[in-house]
Amino acid sequence: xxxxxxxxxxxxxxxxxxxxxxxxxxxxxxxxxxxxxxxxxxxxxxxxxxxxxxxxxxxxxxxxxxxxxxxxxxxxxxxxxxxxxxxxxxxxxxxxxxxxxxxxxxxxxxxxxx
Amino acid sequence: xxxxxxxxxxxxxxxxxxxxxxxxxxxxxxxxxxxxxxxxxxxxxxxxxxxxxxxxxxxxxxxxxxxxxxxxxxxxxxxxxxxxxxxxxxxxxxxxxxxxxxxxxxxxxxxxx
Numbered sequence: 001x002x003x004x005x006x007x008x009x010x011x012x013x014x015x016x017x018x019x020x021x022x023x024x025x026x027x028x029x030x031x032x033x034x035x036x037x038x039x040x041x042x043x044x045x046x047x048x049x050x051x052x053x054x055x056x057x058x059x060x061x062x063x064x065x066x067x068x069x070x071x072x073x074x075x076x077x078x079x080x081x082x083x084x085x086x087x088x089x090x091x092x093x094x095x096x097x098x099x100x101x102x103x104x105x106x107x108x109x110x111x112x113x114x
Numbered sequence: 115x116x117x118x119x120x121x122x123x124x125x126x127x128x129x130x131x132x133x134x135x136x137x138x139x140x141x142x143x144x145x146x147x148x149x150x151x152x153x154x155x156x157x158x159x160x161x162x163x164x165x166x167x168x169x170x171x172x173x174x175x176x177x178x179x180x181x182x183x184x185x186x187x188x189x190x191x192x193x194x195x196x197x198x199x200x201x202x203x204x205x206x207x208x209x210x211x212x213x214x215x216x217x218x219x220x221x222x223x224x225x226x227x
Contacts, residue, residue, distance in 0.1 A: 004157070031214075033215070035217075040123070040219065041219060042120075042217050042218055042219035042220050043203060043205075043220075045215075048214050056214075058214070090157055090158070102148055102163055105150075105157035105158045105159070106157050107157045108155065108157045110155065
């Protein structure tokens, strides 16, 4: 079974703190993604990576950065947490099969910034 | 600019009846479409997919229909069960699925016993 593991289920951080969200996948997938889910807004892509040390901005990258030093690990960094970054954060990974492949998601991290 | 639209935020059906969830897309480069199911406080789980070379794909109680000319897809669940109650997300991708997934806003399905 594909496994995507996020380091925390729940986090509470203070405004201005630097926050690290970690994600590890065990399927040797090339692609990894960070989404956030908010009520009424669906899943919005923050950043994604097609390979080690490569990163691409998604639809809402402002206030975030990412790191992919190893193929299996993709980290999301909130440089200075703000209350509007309170959200459910979802990491996903996928392969690059020619005929299409689904993305597999982690269990999510519910981040609250106070 | 929403490329994937789920216009119904919620849907309520009786157990045993059919649930039909709809999704529209605007980007003609999309050629791979997926449905995900999400329970509260959990990550989305993959349900079913369809490539643009097909117009129908079935997996047990779940069937996805694709109408490329209308840029429309739908998910049918027959028969609906209370355990199907969840938020369903439609997603689309280009390049056969190797590109990033673009998600709709989701439809909350409630199946009443």
